[in-house]
Amino acid sequence: MIPILMNALTLAYSPCPNDTFMFNAIAQNKQIEKHPLNIHLHDVETLNQLALEQTYDVSKVSFHTYLRIRDAYQLLRSGAALGSGCGPLVICRRAYDPTNLQQARIVLPGTLTTAHLLFQLWQPNAKNKTFITYDRILSEVTEKRADVGVIIHESRFCFEDQGCYAIQDLGEWWTTETGLPIPLGGIVARKSLGPKTIKLIEAGIEASIREAVASPDVPMPYIRQHAQELDDTVIAQHIQTYVNAFSINLGKEGLAAVQHLERMATERGVIS
DSSP states (O other), X not given: OOOOOTTOEEEEEOSSHHHHHHTXXXXXXXXXXXXXXXXXXXXXXXXXXXXXXXXXXXXXXXXXXXXXXXXXXXXXXXXXXXXXXXXXXXXXXXXXXXXXXXXXXXXXXXXXXHHHHHHHHXXXXXXXXXXXXXXXXXXXXXXXXXXXXXXXXXXGGTTGGGTEEEEEEHHHHHHHHHSSOEXXXXXXXXXXXXXXXXXXXXXXXXXXXXXXXXXXXXXHXXXXXXXXXXXXXXXXXXXXXXXXXXXXXXXXXXXHHHHHHHHHHHHTXXXX
């Protein structure tokens, strides 16, 4: 049980290895730049829903959700998940013929995830969609309760072992369409915290990531404490895939990718 500190900032992120890797130093110190913290861990869609309700001061969210809360929250330059070769995968069973996705039973990891936004941009006419937590999607497909699934996080490293194959890598589709890295999720801070505090939070997250990158074995106990998949190889693949230079600082290219996602989603009527 994480103790509740009075007058502390609230920080929320996912239990996935990339987040627990990046936030390990912060979690151990229970503070960012001398600001005490109350830390909360939730799956990505819960984080997204809570962000719509403006529950936390600082939170990991899908970029799809960020586009819906950008009036109240500022995107930080540190802590993001972008890159190449890390996009959501559209998968099906090897015995299933996915020629007509408009009629397929499709499971996705939450209405507010970037995976859903990208799927909407790729297949705007697909209607038969069900939303469940990301860790249940692979079994829904393998046990034939769904025809097609959109997988993220650890599942992308083990779906082939479960007798499935990829119909489409949405990251590759995005990069072919845009020439930009795929923006998946980022850290946002409540604008009402003010520029000075937000800058300190951003610097603290960057320092935590740099500390983890410099000593990658140090965060492992915290990572294993929360990981869905405890295999060390899968954990390492997960971190290598989702933690990179964009995590330390979005930079011009990372910001351009987020802005392009906003333009595309707006032009196609997915968001207003």
